[in-house]
Ligand SMILES: Cc1ncc(C[n+]2csc(CCOP(=O)(O)OP(=O)(O)O)c2C)c(N)n1
């Protein structure tokens with residue numbers, strides 16, 4: 252992956268700049284046996300950074316498990332788990348600086364929490380109190396997007412505005428493999444390339460869009476190959492290798508920050524669980540297919556690697572597990588408490604000032620509720 | 628399609644002119660002159676961009692060309708390609724990028740080239756433009772304007788003449804405006820750009836080259852010093868009358884005015900209400916008029932079924948029932964796709980059709 256300096260430079264008289272093409276196999280720095288492999292282009296991150304990342308993986312896995320349990324207990328309406336994709340989640344948050352923006356989807360709860368957003372505010376959506384619970388400006392995290400690929404264009408707009416003001420802001424926008432079939436994916440990549448704005452598009456290819464496998468979405472050599480069609484660099488990375496993700500995403504973010512324009516990164520990972528708890532994955536994929544991915548788990552390989560460096564031992568593992576448990580406990584306690592939602596809020600934010608019609612409707616509901624309160 | 632654009636784009640007095648960056652300033656010095664609706668919009672954009680560097684204008688062909696209707700004429704030359712620029716041809720892209728820019732401190736104004744070409748952007752409009760402020764409990768506001776050259780009466784071929792207001796008006800979170808006069812074109816666009824809420828701004832194509840004697844410099848001063856009356860959420864009495872109320876907006880206002888003038892010659896006094904702000908809707912002004920006259924006809928150039936016109940009829944009926952001497956009637960287009968140019972006159976509400984409907988409003992004395 253070579254970074255062009257401006258959006259025109261990819262179209263040359265002599266032909267196409269094939270350096271925009273991704274590597275033929277996904278970049279991997281630590282294999283699933285925990286062995287490191289040097290790469291000419293991507294340096295292995297500092298071991299301390301990997302250790303810190305490992306702690307976040309442990310936390311991320313615990314958050315996924317906790318959220319699934321809360322769905323079973325009826326405390327959350329639904330949870331799209333990122334179990335198995337935690338390395339993508341953690342790296343997406345860790346490569347950004349405070350002035351940068353993250354644009355997550357419904358699947359990226361762990362990324363949002365890793366960026367620092369209060370988990371209870373994140374779960375407002377899935378608990379059903381409101382459509383989004385955190386202030387996007389506080390940590391520069393957009394609301395988790397549900398309509399597929401639509402958020403990628405917002406990411407382009409945020410980056411474009413920042414660029415016009417000469418600000419040092421990079422935007423990292425997440426989407427899934429299925430979302431790359433949407434028109435908004437195409438429009439976002441094309442706009443980002445034409446306006447040469449600092450957006451890193453990060454596709455978590457977990458091989459499924461609900462029940463539909465990737466081969467029904469696209470027959471491109473890889474999703475990252477699509478980048479060259481927009482004149483931006485594409486890269487493929489092992490999505491269960493935190494080291495490779497930090498290095499590849501980090502390089503794309505650095506390049507975008509220094510004026511190199513947008514990039515498309517595809518992480519090869521796997522959705523280890525059903526689409527959500529409401530889905531029955533046995534209807535469309537075999538258990539053996541899932542089992543093949545168990546040895547490729549993002550946590551186990553990094554554990555082996557860090558233990559090999561003597562950076563991780565039982566005591567440190569216990570400490571990380573305790574930290575993760577504390578996060579889970581806070582989520583449990585928070586979500587077991589009922590929160591009052593004021594029904595008047597339904598009318599308060601449709602416009603900055605209530606219209607006459609909304610005032611009438613708000614009064615009607617208030618009246619209804621006060622009569623109910625008197626009766627009961 | 629190009630043919631239509633060019634024809635519709637040709638101003639009455641002159642064809643596509645070269646960029647005139649000083650045009651907006653010169654109006655400041657001049658007193659009242661005959662100004663086109665298009666010029667008023669162009670001046671409003673220029674004035675808003677001059678007043679606030681976060682105001683941006685983008686869309687298809689809005690840069691050096693100045694838009695197929697020349698509403699953005701001269702803006703790129705005056706403000707530079709960072710402030711007024713062409714995008715790739717992708718309406719969802721334009722809308723979605725505007726959302727992101729509005730999230731991040733800008734006040735984007737986007738042009739959808741024609742009403743029917745705004746549909747690719749519909750998901751962005753409905754799922755994000757309209758809902759993002761509510762989704763975030765007002766933490767994220769979207770001060771953006773979606774300008775749409777809209778409706779028919781210009782002999783346009785298919786996909787160039789849709790009256791799409793009902794789609795937008797039905798979507799909570801959007802402010803929907805449709806000016807009908809040159810003065811309102813200026814003031815309402817300034818107000819739309821200044822609004823903290825997203826605005827769908829419907830520009831009746833057939834009015835682009837209509838003229839009115841106004842002093843744009845005076846309007847600018849009145850808007851900027853706050854003395855101009857606010858237009859969002861307020862309808863106006865465009866013509867006073869006593870016998871019945873014609874309720875119109877955007878392209879149907881001049882038709883209603885012509886009908887009222889014709890009725891006056893026949894001795895019937897019709898009041899005309901220019902709704903101009905479809906959302907928020909001004910029940911007060913509309914109902915006050917109907918209570919005075921006791922009769923009402925709603926006029927709109929759109930299929931009537933499940934339309935803004937249908938909503939107005941319902942609201943008037945609910946609020947003014949005891950003041951009504953006759954059922955509230957509608958004169959709208961038929962419930963058919965917008966017709967081809969040679970047939971559009973059958974579709975559009977005409978003075979005759981309006982007067983016939985007024986005649987049917989159960990006048991006891993058989994007038
Ligand atoms: C525009 C749109 N169409 C359909 C859906 C319903 N839907 C939600 S998730 C999903 C699958 C998306 O798959 P992918 O992009 O691979 O992401 P993943 O869920 O695997 O993370 C679908 C079809 C939607 N949210 N938005």
Ligand SMILES: [Mg+2]
Pocket residue numbers: 427428429455456457458459460461
């Ligand atoms: Mg997927």
